[in-house]
Amino acid sequence: MSEILRQHLKKFVALDDGDFSSVLKYFRILHFKKKENLLTEGEVCRSNFFVARGCLRMFFIDEQGIEKTTQFALEHWWLADYFSFQKQQKSHFNIQAVENSEVWALNFHAQEQLLSDFPQMERYFRLVHQTAHAASQVRLRYVYDLSKEELYRYFSNNFPEFIQRVPQYLLASYLNMTPEYLSELRAKITS
């Protein structure tokens, strides 16, 4: 499963095989079962997680006790609560495995050491965060601009694999609608 990380790194920076083997040593390989938490609200987000296989989600629990999913991460994606991670302070989010998942975890101090030993990795993470920042600008636009139905159509047209793969009640939570509303919407669209 290190191949998926190597491919992702190679998209952004030049690392030879020797360097790549050394970079791998900063990571820990972790396996999570479906519905297992990687981070629980109130804990410090100690690691930055790269998804090698499976799917993660980030969510918070609102005052009514309802879980609201704000982000998913499939293969090649990084996920952490970045305020909690960079300040090493308590998180207000949870991160959970949506499927049985293999995750490459980079502990905060290991990441700092990696960046110090391999400064070219600053470029890699700069581009990862710049891309995530860009994606958040687009996402915010859709949240402002699209009705819930339009938002669902946008995701089905642009990310069909994602729509197929994620359980419907989590997709509903991510689209900020009830599972019943999503079910009606799907029936309406396919009829």
Added chain:
Amino acid sequence: MSEILRQHLKKFVALDDGDFSSVLKYFRILHFKKKENLLTEGEVCRSNFFVARGCLRMFFIDEQGIEKTTQFALEHWWLADYFSFQKQQKSHFNIQAVENSEVWALNFHAQEQLLSDFPQMERYFRLVHQTAHAASQVRLRYVYDLSKEELYRYFSNNFPEFIQRVPQYLLASYLNMTPEYLSELRAKITS
């Protein structure tokens, strides 16, 4: 006005005076009048903008012709349409000066050259984007979780200077409410 950039850089990376003078040469200092556009939808976002003085906003125009403001940038903040910037493709956003503003612009190619000549600037931009990414995670949570009234109260409590400084009709647009609704809300809260 270069002092504000120097202070911001020093928060994240070590640069001596000689390096800082060299870094400055990659920037162009631009002045924009209130309501002047730095970027117009359909153009390529050619520069990454650092606000030395004033205030910028990013907005799009919806199908009804209404301007919707998705981001503001005050002093010390960077702003660009990052998808348009990194791919050098047409933008779907506008960037406009909210006040008369002094902006330090880093052209895409100048930024690439700067990062190649001063690799420590990769760390600076990695931390800028990581912080913006973290802020977008928090913002998304508030969009999901708070009513419009709670969102307004959150901003007034946490960013009082911002609330005072930004014209009310733009603040309404940013909070995704009509100016009339914001005005009623303010009256209700202060009464």
